[in-house]
Amino acid sequence: MTVQAVPEPATRTEHLLFLDRAAVRTCAAGIDPVAVVEDVLRAHAAGRTTLPAEGYLPWSNSQGAYCRSIAMLGSVGDADPTVPTAYGMKLINAATSNPAQGMDRAGGVSFLFDTETARPAVVAEAAYLSALRTGAYTMSSLRHLGPEHFQEVTLIGCGAQARTHAELLARYFPDVHTLHVHDLLPERASAFASWVEAGELPFTVVPHGRAAEAAAASTVVITLTITDTGYLTPDHLRPGTFVAHVSLDDLLPEVFDRAQALYVDDVELIRDNPRRVLGRLLGEGRVLAPGTTKPGTTTIRGTLGDVLTAAVPAERPDTGVVVSNPFGMAVLDVGLLARVYAQAAADGHGTRLDLLGADR
Ligand code: NAD
Numbered sequence: 001m002t003v004q005a006v007p008e009p010a011t012r013t014e015h016l017l018f019l020d021r022a023a024v025r026t027c028a029a030g031i032d033p034v035a036v037v038e039d040v041l042r043a044h045a046a047g048r049t050t051l052p053a054e055g056y057l058p059w060s061n062s063q064g065a066y067c068r069s070i071a072m073l074g075s076v077g078d079a080d081p082t083v084p085t086a087y088g089m090k091l092i093n094a095a096t097s098n099p100a101q102g103m104d105r106a107g108g109v110s111f112l113f114d115t116e117t118a119r120p121a122v123v124a125e126a127a128y129l130s131a132l133r134t135g136a137y138t139m140s141s142l143r144h145l146g147p148e149h150f151q152e153v154t155l156i157g158c159g160a161q162a163r164t165h166a167e168l169l170a171r172y173f174p175d176v177h178t179l180h181v182h183d184l185l186p187e188r189a190s191a192f193a194s195w196v197e198a199g200e201l202p203f204t205v206v207p208h209g210r211a212a213e214a215a216a217a218s219t220v221v222i223t224l225t226i227t228d229t230g231y232l233t234p235d236h237l238r239p240g241t242f243v244a245h246v247s248l249d250d251l252l253p254e255v256f257d258r259a260q261a262l263y264v265d266d267v268e269l270i271r272d273n274p275r276r277v278l279g280r281l282l283g284e285g286r287v288l289a290p291g292t293t294k295p296g297t298t299t300i301r302g303t304l305g306d307v308l309t310a311a312v313p314a315e316r317p318d319t320g321v322v323v324s325n326p327f328g329m330a331v332l333d334v335g336l337l338a339r340v341y342a343q344a345a346a347d348g349h350g351t352r353l354d355l356l357g358a359d360r
Pocket residue numbers: 104105106130131134156157158159160161162182183184185188211224225226227245246247248326327328329
């Protein structure tokens with residue numbers, strides 16, 4: 001469905017619908033986020049999305065903490081019968097000092113634009129949806145590229161993404177009974193374990209004092225830290241392990257060198273960001289883009305969208321390590337928000353804001 005403002009010809013009003021986190025959560029509960037993400041990934045693989053380069057603004061706050069704003073525009077569903085047409089943006093900001101003030105590190109808003117007037121028509125709390133689409137991508141990659149059978153999962157980093165990943169693991173992989181966790185701050189791992197218990201999620205949480213120990217404890221390793229310094233070597237990972245490298249800087253280059261198979265969400269997005277390890281390795285020619293080969297050098301197999309459209313075979317880990325390295329695509333936020341908005345419109349959720357107020 002397309003997003004169009006409610007026409008009110010007699011008065012010059014400009015309304016948008018505001019969805020706070022509670023409304024987003026309520027609406028998202030009625031949809032299958034992995035199915036939505038997979039529809040958008042197929043559309044992306046078929047070239048029926050638009051993904052402009054991200055805007056990135058870093059600064060330091062008065063405490064000297066690192067702050068950044070990322071503006072991510074995207075559109076989905078151009079002439080695609082399976083994905084509703086939507087244009088929008090996620091604005092996701094973060095300050096590393098926020099957790100010490102009792103706030104999540106990252107937060108922001110996502111927009112949908114009216115397809116006719118181009119005005120913002122929907123503005124929604126972004127962090128929950130961002131975590132949901134990221135977790136849903138991990139679930140899809142696990143479904144298609146993960147070990148055939150697994151009952152234990154390792155989460156390195158116990159913040160907001162870890163919580164959403166745990167909720168989705170409970171929903172999509174009911175055989176999983178144990179979460180091995182590690183956080184640089186042990187109190188975060190303890191708080192995560194308490195949160196799992198309070199929410200009655202069906203997991204035993206096993207905290208590990210060292211990341212390497214946690215990584216070796218299962219055959220599904222999901223990195224959800226905020227590090228910019230790699231720490232996992234190939235020797236830390238068991239043969240037959242699938243790594244969802246969500247936080248993008250945890251794996252040392254040797255893991256890519258020796259990967260059994262490597263998949264991404266979008267090659268160009270990764271290449272455009274040499275701040276992250278895989279972007280740097282691509283730029284150096286130490287990892288190659290799909291379609292190019294050099295003996296002894298890892299070539300990216302393709303995207304998860306290519307796997308879903310059967311353009312590229314899915315390879316699960318057996319004797320080696322399969323790595324999924326999703327940079328994170330705005331089209332997934334926009335596609336997911338479009339479904340959430342459809343639910344909100346159907347059920348009457350959200351608050352209408354008048355952009356012009358008395359000035360009309
Ligand atoms: P968060 O700040 O809520 O949690 C991060 C946790 O990692 C914290 O508890 C912190 O103490 C811990 N940590 C930091 N460095 C660590 C290290 N070296 N070893 C172990 N633990 C460490 O962050 P979040 O919102 O949960 O996001 C997690 C990561 O996911 C971020 O890097 C974010 O940029 C990334 N992310 C990726 C995508 C994607 O699509 N690839 C999308 C969204 C977020």
